[in-house]
Amino acid sequence: METALDTGTTAWMLISASLVLLMTPALSLFYGGMVRTKSVLNMMMMSFGALGVVGVIYVLWGYSMSYGSTDILGVFASPFDHFALHGLLADAGGEWVINSLGYPEAVNVAFQATFAIITVALISGAIADRARFGTWLVFSALWVTLAYFPLAHMVWGGGLLSADGPIAKIATPIDFAGGTVVHINAGMAGLVLALIVGTRVGFGKVAMRPHNLPLVMLGAGLLWFGWFGFNAGSALAADGNAGLAWINTLVATSAGILGWLVTERIRSGHATSLGAASGIVAGLVAVTPAAGSISPLGAILLGLVAGGLCAVAVEWKFRLGYDDSLDVVGVHLVAGLWGTIAIGFLATGSGLFYGHGGAQLLAQVLAAAIALAFTAVITTVIGLALKYTMGWRISEEDERLGIDQIAHAESAYDISGTSGLIVGASDPSMIPVAPTPAGHPTLATTTAISTAANSTAADTPADPTREESRA
Amino acid sequence: METALDTGTTAWMLISASLVLLMTPALSLFYGGMVRTKSVLNMMMMSFGALGVVGVIYVLWGYSMSYGSTDILGVFASPFDHFALHGLLADAGGEWVINSLGYPEAVNVAFQATFAIITVALISGAIADRARFGTWLVFSALWVTLAYFPLAHMVWGGGLLSADGPIAKIATPIDFAGGTVVHINAGMAGLVLALIVGTRVGFGKVAMRPHNLPLVMLGAGLLWFGWFGFNAGSALAADGNAGLAWINTLVATSAGILGWLVTERIRSGHATSLGAASGIVAGLVAVTPAAGSISPLGAILLGLVAGGLCAVAVEWKFRLGYDDSLDVVGVHLVAGLWGTIAIGFLATGSGLFYGHGGAQLLAQVLAAAIALAFTAVITTVIGLALKYTMGWRISEEDERLGIDQIAHAESAYDISGTSGLIVGASDPSMIPVAPTPAGHPTLATTTAISTAANSTAADTPADPTREESRA
C-alpha cells in the first residue's frame, strides 16, 4: 500500500474501466439488433437491468466477495471485509489507497465492476423474447453473487483456480482477461437457462430473423473497441504486455472475421454481415484468456479456428433442440473453452507447441472443467428456484404479441414508410387517454394526455381483458 | 508554469476531453430518438450546430472569458486576455505551457471547451420540433457567451461562487463537474426558452411518442461512457479522487436506473426502456457536482432519489402546461438541483449527515439560487430579443409537415417495409429535378439530377406555393 502513484497506469486503468463499461450498452445493441422488432427493447433492457442491479451490488459486496482478505474454502471471500468498499478507497490517514501496481485501489474496483456487469448481461442472449423482466433482475442479483463473485475469487482472487490453488501444482491455469470467469461462466449459465426457461413459441418452425443488422454491426464494433480495455486493460499496467494483448486482440479478431466468413461461404454459399459481426465476437472471446501469453501468429491461428468453430457451433441448437436464442453457447461457451484450452498449446512460455510439455494444457482443461461444473450447478439451482417461485415465462399469447408491449408498454420504432408523416402530428393509431382526477382513472377516448400515475393496473401484462370486446 | 509535464495526467485529460466531446453526438442520439420521425434530423442538428458554433467561439474568446486573468466583478473575465488562446499554448521561449497540475494548458482548453458545447446542446431538448435553425445558432453563440462563460468563471474561474467569492465565507460551494455550471444552467435556460418559444402544435392533445427507442438507449449508453471523462476527468488528475469519482459515476447511475424503474413501476405499472435511459441521465446529472466528495453509499442514495424524483418531475409539464419537450427541466434542472443541494448532506468532509453542520448546505443552496437567477435573467433577455427579431417559430403548417423537410430539406429514413426494394433503383416517389443551364432553374420533371446550386429560392421554407396547385 506504500507504492507511489503511477499516473500513467492510473490513466490507462481509468480508461480501460470506461471501455469495459461501454461494452454492456454495446452488447445490448448487438443482441437487440438480432431479435425481432417486437422484443428489441426487452432484449436491451436485460443489459440495462444488469447495469442497474450489478453496478450497485458490486460496490456493496461484490468486490469484497471476489477480492476480500477472508478466503472461504478457496471459493469466495467474505462480503463483509470491504462492504460498500470500506477501507478500500482511502486509508485511515485519509490518503488514497494505492495498490502494489501503482494505481489507486478505487480504480481497480472500477475496472473489476465492469466485468461483473457484462458477464451477467451476456447470459441474457440465451433467453431472448420470453423471460419476465422482474425474474431476470432477481436472477442477475443472485447469479452474480453466487456464481460470478466466487469464480472471480477462485481464478483471480487467490482461490482454487489461482496460483495459490491446487491445480497450480501442475501448472498455474492462465486466464488473462476472463475465459473462465466471464465466457465459460456466462456461456454455461446461458445453456442451463435456455433449458430451464424452454424454447420460444415457434422455435425451429417460424422465421426469427434479425430485425436490424446495422445495429448488430454497430454493437460488434463498439464491443471490439471496448474489448481493448477488457484485454489490454487486464495487463493492469500500461506496458509491453498491454501492447501485446492489444495486438492479439486486433489480429485474433480480424482472423475471427475471416474464419467465420470462409466457413459459412463454404457451407452455405454466402459470407454474411451477421457472420462478420459474430466472427468478431468469437475471435474476441477466444483471445480473452490468452491475450497476454501468446504470440501474434498464435493469435491469428486462435482467431481463425474460433471463427470457424463457432460458425458451425451455432447450428447445434437446431439439431439438439435447446433454444439458446442468440447463441451464448455457440459463441461464448465454445470460443471461451477453445481459447482457454488453446493456451495449453499456444502459450509461448508454457505451451505444447513451444515444447513445454502438457502440464499447462492439463491445467487449462481442469480449470475449464471445474468452472463449467461449478456454474452449471449454481445456475441450475437458481434457475429452478426462480422457475417455481416467480416464474420465468410470459404467457404464450403475450410472447406472440411481443414482449416489448407487454413488459415495457412501449414500441421500439415509429418510423413510417417514407416520411414519418402518417404517424405525425395526429397519429391515427394513438389516442391519448383522458386526464382524470387522480384516483379515478378511465380509458375514455379524449384528446388530452393522462399522466401515468393516473392509470390503473388494468393495463398491466396480466390484464385478462386485453382481447375482450370493447362493446 | 514551471511544473514538469506529467504524461499520465496529460493522457487522462486528453482522453477525458475526447470522452466529453463524444457526449454531444451522444446527446443528439438520445434526443433524436425521442422526437417524432419528422423532426429527428433537426433535433440532432441542434447539437451539431452547437458543436460548430461553440467549438469555434470557445477557442476565440470562451476560454479567456472563463479563465482569463482580468476578473470583472467576479462575473466574467476579459475576452481579450487570451483571445484565440494567445499565450496559452507555448510560452515566449516556444516551450509548451504546463499548468500547475502537470498537464499542458492546451489540454485544459480542450477539456473545458467540451463542457461549453454540451451545455448549450442540452438546452435544445426543451424546444424540439419547432425552432428556426438559424435562430438556434445565434442563440447558441449569445447564450454561451453571456450565460455559460460567466457562470464557469463564477464557479471555476475564481469568481463569485468560487473559493474566492463571498459565499466561501460560509463554506466554499462544491461543484465538482458542473451541477450549477452545466445542468442548473442548461435546465433553467430550457425552462425559460420553453416558455418563450411556446408549446408545440397539439401539445398535450396528440400523441408525441419517441420514434426510435434503441437510438435513445444507444445515446444513453454513449452518454454514460462519455460522462466518465466528464466526472472522473474533473479530478484534473489520474489519481484516487478520479477513481472515487469514477465509482460514484457508476453507482449513482446504476441506482438512477433502479430509482426510475421502481418509481414508474409503482405509478404506472411498467418499467420502460425510456425510463431506464432517463434514469441513467438523472443519476449522472445528480452525481455530477458531488462525484468527488461523497462516498459510494452516498452516491447510491443520491442516484436512487434522483431517478425517483425525475420520474415524477417529467409529468409536471403536462400539469403546468409548459412544453419542455424532452424534459430538460424534469431531468437536468431537477437532478442538477438535487445533486447540488444533496452535497450539503452527503459530502463526507462537510455534509450534515456526517456531522458537519449546515454551512455547506447553505452554501450549496445559495450557489444554486444565484446560478438559477443569473441564468433565468440572461436567458430571458436573449430569448425575448431573438423572439422579436429573428423569430423562434417555424409556421404551424411547417411544424405539422415536419421541421426536417422544411428546415433541412431531408428525410431521416428511407427504409421500406421489409426489403428496401420499393424505394429502390427507381424510387417511385422521387423524381429528380431537371438539370438546367446555371441560373435558369426549372422544376420540370425529367430524369436527370440537378445540382443544388441550380435550384431557386422557390424551394425554401417560406415557399408560399407549396400547397398550391401544380396544374
Add this chain to the structure above:
Amino acid sequence: METALDTGTTAWMLISASLVLLMTPALSLFYGGMVRTKSVLNMMMMSFGALGVVGVIYVLWGYSMSYGSTDILGVFASPFDHFALHGLLADAGGEWVINSLGYPEAVNVAFQATFAIITVALISGAIADRARFGTWLVFSALWVTLAYFPLAHMVWGGGLLSADGPIAKIATPIDFAGGTVVHINAGMAGLVLALIVGTRVGFGKVAMRPHNLPLVMLGAGLLWFGWFGFNAGSALAADGNAGLAWINTLVATSAGILGWLVTERIRSGHATSLGAASGIVAGLVAVTPAAGSISPLGAILLGLVAGGLCAVAVEWKFRLGYDDSLDVVGVHLVAGLWGTIAIGFLATGSGLFYGHGGAQLLAQVLAAAIALAFTAVITTVIGLALKYTMGWRISEEDERLGIDQIAHAESAYDISGTSGLIVGASDPSMIPVAPTPAGHPTLATTTAISTAANSTAADTPADPTREESRA
C-alpha cells in the same frame, strides 16, 4: 531501445490506437447510412472486410514493409525484417522493446495498424452498391501491400518523402497524421476505382438518397471521437503538441461544419444534416496533416475553407460523370490536398503567411503530387488486373435487386410499419426451408428450419433460375 518506459505516453498511445480502430466501424455507419436500404450491409461489410484482411496482413508484413530497417529505393522496406513482428515485441532477453519515445514498440505497431485499416476502408465509398465482395477483399490485400505500406514508408518510414528524402532539401514535407498517406492516397484510389468499376445502374438518372441519416450522423460523431486518437495520437506523446493537435482537431472540424452549412445554405437554400456530417469529415481530413504545426486560428481558417470547398466539390461527379458514390474524391481527396498544401501557408514555423517563404509550400505540393501519381499508377494496375480476372461488377439485375440479398443473403432491416407485429411470430413472407438429409437439399416449403450447410449452390447469386417460374 534503452529508453525507460513512460507509462503516461504508453497509456495515451494505447487509447489512441483503440480510438483509431473504432474509426473503421464508425466509417461503416457513416457510409452505410448514405447508401440505399438494399445495399447498406454490403457497404458496411467492405469496412469489416478490410478489418479482417488488413488486420492480419499488417501484423504479418505490413509493419515490416512500412518501418523495417532494410529500405528499398526509398519506396518500401523489406517485409522480412519483422515478419509477424519478429523481434519487435521483446528483445533477446525477454524484455519488452521500448522505443525511443518511451513506449513499447508493440504499442506502436498497434497504433500504426489501425491507420492502414481505415485507409483501405475509406476507398470503398467510391464503389458502393456494385462491387463483388470477393474482389474487394483481394483488392484490399493487394492495395494495402502495394500502395499503402510503401507510401507510409516514404512519408513516415524514412523514405522518399521524409526528412531523409530528396524533397527535404527544399523543406521537409509535413504530414502530421496522414494527409498524403491516408487521405490523398485513399481519395485518389477511390477516383481510379470509380472510373475502372464504372457507374451504378441509373447513376445521375434515378434518386439515390441516403436511407438512414441518423446513422450517418452517428458515424460522423464516432469518427470525430476516434479522430482525436488519429491526430492527437500522432504526436506520439502525451504532451503539449498532442494538446495543440487536439484543439486543432476540434476547431477545424467545428469550422468545417460551419463552412459546409453556410456554403450549401447559399447555394441551395438549405443547411442539411448530411452537410453537417460531411463538413465534420471535411474539416477532420483537412486538419489531419496540419494538426501539429498550425495555430488554432489557422485551423479555423483551414476548416472553414475545407467545408466550403468540399461542399462544392461533391457536385463535380455529376458534371464529369464518374460515380464516386459517397464522395471519397469530393471529401477525402479534395480536403486531403487542401490540408496538405495549406500547410505551406499556415504552418507557424515555416509557412508563407508567417513570413517563411515558399519552400514549405513547394515541398508540400511536390509531396502531394508524388503521392497522387504513385497511388494513381498502383491503383490502376491493381484495379485493371482484377477487372480482367475476378471481375468487379455484380450483374445489372442483381444490382437492381440489391447487393445485400445477392452477396450476403440478408436483409438489413425487418421493421414493420409501426409495431413490428406483421412480420411477427409467424412472418408471412418467410417460410423456412425444409430440413433435408445432408446432401439432398430441397426447397419444399415446410415448417422446419434448415441449417445452411444443407443448402445447395442453387441459391447463390449466379442462380439463373431466380426469375424463373416456380410452376
Add this chain to the structure above:
Amino acid sequence: MKLITAIIKPHQVEVVRAALEEFGISGLTVSEARGYGRQKGHSEVYRGAEYTVDFVPKARIEVLVEDGEDYRIVDAIVAAARTGRIGDGKVWVTSVDEVVRVRTGERGEAAV
C-alpha cells in the same frame, strides 16, 4: 353491402374515426399510401443533388357499411377529412357481394 374507400391526409384519420364513431361505425381498416395529384411534393437536397419528391403521404381508410347507409357515411367522412387545402383526397364507394366475419362466420350485414 358497400365498401367506402377514402384516401385522406394522415392527420385527419383520427378526426374521421371519431366522426364515424358518432354514426355507430366502430370498425375500420387503415393503411399507408402515397398520393400523386395536384398537391405539390417537396424538394430534398443531398450533397448538392436536389430531388423533387412528388408523392405525398396519405392514409387509406376502408369501411364496410350497409346498403343505403353509404351516402350519409361518405358525407360524414368528407366533412371530417376536409381541411380545404389541395390534397384533401378522394372518397369512393364500391359494391360488395358478400362479407364474412372471420371469427364467427357470420355473413352479410351481421358481419360488419
Add this chain to the structure above:
Amino acid sequence: MKLITAIIKPHQVEVVRAALEEFGISGLTVSEARGYGRQKGHSEVYRGAEYTVDFVPKARIEVLVEDGEDYRIVDAIVAAARTGRIGDGKVWVTSVDEVVRVRTGERGEAAV
C-alpha cells in the same frame, strides 16, 4: 372474376397462404394495415404520459379468383384465418370487370 379481400391477423397469413395453395391458388398479394374494431388495443407509457394505441396490426390479403370459385375460397380463407378470438377480421368479395396479366397481356381467367 371476383376479388376476395381479407383483413386478418398477421400471424395467420402463412396459414391462409398454405390453405389457398391446396386449392391450387398460387398467387396473392399482401399488404400491411391497421384495424380498429371490437378488439382492444394496448397502452403505452412514455415518461409518465400514457397513450392508448387503438389500431392493431392487421394483414390485408387480396386474391383474384374465377367466378363461382369465390364462395369455396372465402370459406377456406375464413377457416384458415380463424383463431376464435376477437379481432380475427373480415373477408369480403367484390366483382371485377377485367383482369390482365402484365407480362403476357392475357386477360380474364387466364390472367389469374
Add this chain to the structure above:
Amino acid sequence: MKLITAIIKPHQVEVVRAALEEFGISGLTVSEARGYGRQKGHSEVYRGAEYTVDFVPKARIEVLVEDGEDYRIVDAIVAAARTGRIGDGKVWVTSVDEVVRVRTGERGEAAV
C-alpha cells in the same frame, strides 16, 4: 367510374406514372405490397439457419378513371409496367358507384 388497380414491380411505378401523365391522368395513389406467385423469392441465411422469403416486394397503384376510359388506360399501364419477366404483375378493373373530392365535395367525374 372505374377503379383500376395494378400490382406491379416497384421499379416500374415511375414509368407507369409518366405514361399516365401522357393520358392526362395526373392523380393516382400508390402503396407497398408483397406478392406471392410464379416469381420465386430468395433465400436468406442467418447464423447457419436458412430461410426462403417467398413474398416479393410489389407496388400497388390505384387510379380512378371515367367510364369508357378504362380499357385504354389499362393498356397503357400494362405496356408501361411490362418488363417481360415473371412477376410483372396484374391489373384489374372494378366499378365504382360514386367518387367524391374531399376538398370541394365535387362528385362523379368532376371529382377525379
